Amino acid sequence: MSSLFPVLTESSAGRRPALRFGERALTYAELAAAAGALAGRIGGEARVAVWATPSLETAVGVVAALSAGLTVVPLNPKSGESELLHILSDSAPSLVLAAPGDELPGPVGELERVDVDVRDAGAYAPADAADEDPALVVYTSGTTGPPKGAVIPRRAVASTLDALADAWRWTGDDVLVHGLPLFHVHGLVLGILGPLRRGGSVRHLGRFSTDGVARELGGRATMLFGVPTMYHRIAEALPGDPGLAKALAGARLLVSGSAALPVHDHERIAAATGRRVIERYGMTETLMNTSVRADGEARPGTVGVPLPGVELRLVEEDGSPIAAYDGETVGEIQVRGPNLFTGYLNRPDATAAAFTADGWFRTGDMAVREADGYVRIVGRKATDLIKSGGYKIGAGEIENALLEHPGVREAAVTGEPDEDLGERIVAWVVPVDPATPPGADELADHVARRLAPHKRPRVVRYLDALPRNDMGKIMKRALGDA
Template identity: 70%
Template structure:
C-alpha cells in the first residue's frame, strides 16, 4: 500500500523544511512533525487503541499523526462531549491511553487510562528512529463516533484504505497539490476538520493553517498571506457573507474581499449552503463557493470539481471510485429523471462497519452491498447530485407529495426579513404531515408576517409546498459543526 503520509517518512528528507501545520504563532515543519510523531509513535506502539483529546491545537496533529504512523487506531474525543456520552464512547471503544496537551484538563472517566502528554513546544529526543512500518490498507486508522441522533453514538471504523481513497479522489477533483495552503477553523474530532482539514494537506505534502477560532478577519489574514483554499461549514460562510455586507466601504471588508477573491478554492460542507449565501459571496468577490457531500461512514461521496461548473444548491457528481444510486423505501432503484429517493453509495471510501455493532452494520447496508446514507436527493442528467435532506427530518410527505425542506428554506432565506430558517414536517390528521417554518427574523421586533412568507413559497415553488405554520425563534439550535438540530425543533 502507498504510504498514508509519505512526506513524513524522513525527518531529514527534501520536504523537511516545508511548513506542515500552523496554529497561531506556532509552526511545525515536516521535519518537526516527523521527529515528534516518530518519538511519540514509539511510546504508544503497544497501546492497542488510543483516545485523542482533540482540541484545535498542534498537539492534536502530532498525536493523530503519531498513532497513524504506529498503526494504532485513533478515537478522537470532542472536548465538549457530555459526561454520559463520553462514558459510552470510552466503554465502547476501550482505549488504553489518552493523548492530550500539557494544559488540557481532562474530565472524570479518563483517569483510568494511561495519560500521554503531547507538547508541541518540546523538542523530540534526538536519534529517534525514522523507519516506521505502515499498517495494511484494511487496518483501522480512526474510530469516529456519529452524532447519536437516533440512539447512543456508534463508532464508525475507518480503514486506512478509505482515508487514502477519499483524499486521493479529492486530489483528482480539486487539483489538490503540495503547493496548496489550506485555511480552516473546524473542530478536529470529526471527518471534515481532521481527515479532510489536517490529513488532506499532509497527504499531499502541503500545509494547513488552523485559525483556532473562526473569524472573518482571521480568514482574511491567512488567505491574504499565502492561503489558497478555505474549508468551512455553512455557518462560517454565512458569517463571511454578513461581513461582506456589513463592512461595506471599510478597510476590513476590502481585505476580506481581496482574500476570498484570491483563493483558489472555497469549499463548504457538512450541511447545505443556502443559495442566498452563495449569491452574496459570488456578487462581492467574483468567486463561487463549491460544495461536496460526505458523512462519517463514507468519507467523501461527491464534489464539485475545480474545473467543473459551479452550481449552487448541488454537491456535484460522484467522486472517482464512488458509485451512487437512488432507491425507494422498498428497495426499488430509481433512474427516471427528477426522481427523489434515498442516496446509496459503495466504493473504497466506505467504513468497514460500526464497532461492536454487527446488527447496525448489517442494517446500514443493502443485500447487494450498498450503504444506506439516510439522505434523500435527486440526480441531474449530467450526474450532479442535489441533497433534499435527511430522510428522517428533511423529507416531508404532505398530501401525497414528497417535499424537500431545503428548497423551501432557500426561498425563505431570500426574503430580506429572514435571517435564518429551518423547515420541518409535523403530524397532521388531514395531510399526513404539514410543512412548518421556524424563522429567525432579521429584525426581531418587526418580523415578516407569516402570510407574506407562505405566499412567497407558494408563488416561487408550488402551493402544496407552502408552510402551513410559521413559528418565530430568537435562534435556531445548532451543534458544534453549526448544523441545525431539527430533531430539537420537532421535539
C-alpha cells in the first residue's frame, strides 16, 4: 500500500506549512524530520497509545506511529481512570506517546513513556504496510457497557479521506481550521490526517472560540470543521460580530458533523454570511458514509449522498430493503464499503452482531431518502425511533421543528410508554426565557403545523440545560434523571 502521507516524501513540499497549534507550527520538512526521528525510536512496537491533547505532539506522535506501520490507540485526556484502565487492558499498548511535561493519570502513567520532541530530526522512511493492517483502535462511547475498541484499517483511513477529497474538491491548497479534540475520528482522522494526506495545512485553535475562527478564516484559511455546538455559538455571535461574518463568507467550505445541525442555525448562518454549512454523516466504525458535495445543494437537515465507494441502504425491522425514495419511509441505515472497520477488538460476538450475513454494517441510525437520493437522518434506533399510534416517528425532525419556535433555545425529543399510543412523544425544552416559557399546547400546535398532527409532543418538560457529552451530543439516556 502507498504511504498515507505521500507529501512527506516530496522534497518540493518542504517549506509548505503543515501544522499550526496556536503560535507553534511545523512545515512539511520539519514534520517529516520529527516523525522520522520518533518512528525510529518506536518502530519495533506493534500498538502504541497516544495521550491525545490538542497539540503538535499528538499530531507528530500519530503520524510517526502510522508511518512506522504501528497501530495507534488515542486516549481521551478527560476520561476517568476506570475507563482508561479498561481501554489499556483491552488494547494492551506497549507504550504511550505524550508531550513533555504532560501529567499522565495512574493507569496511563504505568506504561513505558516516550516523550514526543517536535524539533527532533531524523530520516523519514515510511514502513511497508498492508491495506488491512490496523491503523487505529478508537473506543466508542459505551451506552450499555464499557467502550468497545473499533479497529480501523489503513485502507479505511485512505478511502475515506480520498472520497472526501472527491466530494469536497479538497486539495493541497486548502487550509483547514478546527478546534476539535484529537481522540476521535472527526478531529483526528478528518481534521489532522485529512489535510496531511492532501498536502494542505491545518490550523488548530487549541480551544474553540468564535474569535479564533474569525482570525484564522480571515487569514486565508479555506475550510472550517465543527460540531453543532460550535456552529450554534457562531450563529449566536454573528449579529454582533461583522468580522466573523466576513471571515465565514470568505471560506470555501463550512462542514458540520458528529450530530445534526439544527435548521435554525443553518438559516441564521446563511442569512448573515451568504454561505451554507454542509453536513456529512459518519461514525467511528465506518468513518464517513455520506456528504453534501461541494458542488451540490447544501440542504438543511440532510447529510447528502453516499460517498464514492460507499453502498448505503435502508431496511425495515425484519431486514428487508426499503426501495422508497419518498422522504417519509423510515428505515435503519446499513452501509458497505472500503471505509468500514474490521471489527471490535477482542469482541467477536459484538463484531458478528454488527454485520448482516451479506456484509452490511448495521449503523443503528434511522433515516429517510429524498427523491434525489439525499439522506435525512431522523435519529438513533435505540433512542430516537418512536412508535406512536401505528407510526414510526424520528425524534430529529421534531427537534428541528421545536427549535424553529422563537421561545425555544434547546430541545430534545424522546418517547415514553403510553397505554393507548404505545409510546407518546416527550419534548424536553430549554426556553429562551425561563420566566415565560412557551406553553405545552403552543409547542404541540407549532409542531403539528410544521410536520403532522401525529408528530406533536404529548408531554413537554422544561430544563435549564440539556445533558451533553464532550462532543456536544445530547445524552438522551440521562434525560430521565434530569
